[in-house]
Amino acid sequence: MVFAAEASWKGRLAPLGFEEDLVDLAPPPEQPQDAGQFWKDFVRDTAPEFRKPTIEQLDTWIKPVWEELVSGARYCEPQLKEIIDRVRPDVIVEDNVVCFPALTTAGVPFVRIVSCNPLEMKGERVPPPFSGYPAGDRSGWDEFRAEYERTHRGLWSDFSAWVTEQGAPPLPDLEFMHEGDLNLYVYPESADYTDARPLGPAWHRLDSSVRETQERFTLPPGLAEGGALVYFSLGSLGSADVDLMRRVIASLARTPHRYIVSKGPLHEEIELPPNMWGEEFLPQTRILPLVDLVITHGGNNTTTESLHFGKPMILLPLFWDQHDNAQRMAELGYGVRLDPYRFTDAQLHGAISRLLGDTTLRRTLTEVGETIRARDGLHTAADLIERAATG
Known part of the structure; x- marks a missing residue:
């Protein structure tokens, strides 16, 4: 091939x-x-x-x-x-x-x-x-x-x-x-x-x-205990906007939860607070099954993979079809769409709390994920x- x-x-x-x-x-x-x-x-x-x-x-x-x-x-x-x-x-x-x-x-x-x-x-x-x-x-x-x-x-x-x-x-x-x-x-x-x-x-x-991957992922010891476990990624392209990455990270640091962060190509310019751990590249499909919530730019891979594993999303769309994915997840009730440059702490923290606490949504997405995985x-x-x- x-x-x-x-x-x-x-x-x-x-x-x-x-x-x-x-x-x-x-x-x-x-x-x-x-x-x-x-x-x-x-x-x-x-x-x-x-x-x-x-x-x-x-x-x-x-x-x-x-x-x-x-x-x-x-x-x-x-x-x-x-x-x-x-x-x-x-x-x-x-x-x-x-x-x-x-x-x-x-x-x-x-x-x-x-x-x-x-x-x-x-x-x-x-x-x-x-x-x-x-x-x-x-x-x-x-x-x-x-x-x-x-x-x-x-x-x-x-x-x-x-x-x-x-x-x-x-x-x-x-x-x-x-x-x-x-x-x-x-x-x-x-x-x-x-x-x-x-x-x-x-x-x-x-x-x-x-994607099938041979990589394994073990939760770092520093994230073993605490609030909910959340995965944050703006994709390899979106994470090149370092100022935006820092803005989101600073807001998430003011919550009681634990975060796995995909830092992207400019990872050396991004510092993480104690409630976070991340690297330049991460085996996303190994991480998603472990988390309670995904914060994403709304790229098609991350959006469909999150649904594959039955995870609710907060979507911060930047360009191309990310706006369409963010809108679709929001109007179906599978997630919350926020403006990445204008969201407030209250909006982001409120979305996190609402999605983590919505047991009906979590049951729905669990069933959605089971159906998707069965179709192979x-x-x-x-x-x-x-x-x-x-x-």
Whole structure:
């Protein structure tokens, strides 16, 4: 199995059993970078944009992200063609949000994975993606969609023209990606928008896809006793906003609970008080079963993994689909959505107390988690991909 990944991932995938075939999305940097370093730097430098309402982020953050993604797709197209000619795969699987024409023109089954909130598959009866708008109130939907079109029409048009020049079909209107012969998306049925936006037979939902890991985790002695046990993570990108990390940590320090903190790439700049313990990287899927509550940025991985293990959430969304996940968890009653830059101690501490004390919610989420785990999304996905490869 060959994994074509961005070059900074060198050495990270081979231990997992993959053959690495690395590509550059831009001219290589003068100095080697850690995996995903470009996006960590990008988030750190653009963090002030996250303080804006989502509709105002469309022109100043969402569009620049698409521009970077499009630029990367253009740059690596010759490399991907060379890899495909050399490897001659039986099936191609892409987990990304932007089209790489070489992957769709190879003459073999193409599998698309959607690992963002399923609003990425748009519909008239569901909120627009990236908005964080409620499903039960359509008052802002049209305005948001019109602003997205205004800010993105030109970029999309140029990219779609380039895609067709590479021999691929034109992109669907205002979409940066084709559908695949097989399409997989990760989101629990209990939180999905299926009734409002049904999908065709080529689409398959995975209730979860939780990473298997050989790592073990033992609760540090300093956290063995005390209040409830809480996991706090803003993800590898969100934690690059050190000021925000410090703000949340300072507020949590004024509670009686214990915290496991995923400190992220700038971990050396983050000090933890006595009721907390953390490291740069943590085996999240080993930790989640142990905790009583999750405080998260609302990334799709952490959101779906928390539901997989039946844990309530406090969501502090920053960008992209995190606003959609935060809103969805809040409107379903699975968690509380707070503004990461404007919450007060009273709001955060009150949310913690309410979620920890809600025994009805905890029973509901326990049942949700049992259902999700029984559906075994990880092996379901592998079976579907294998079936696509063999016809």
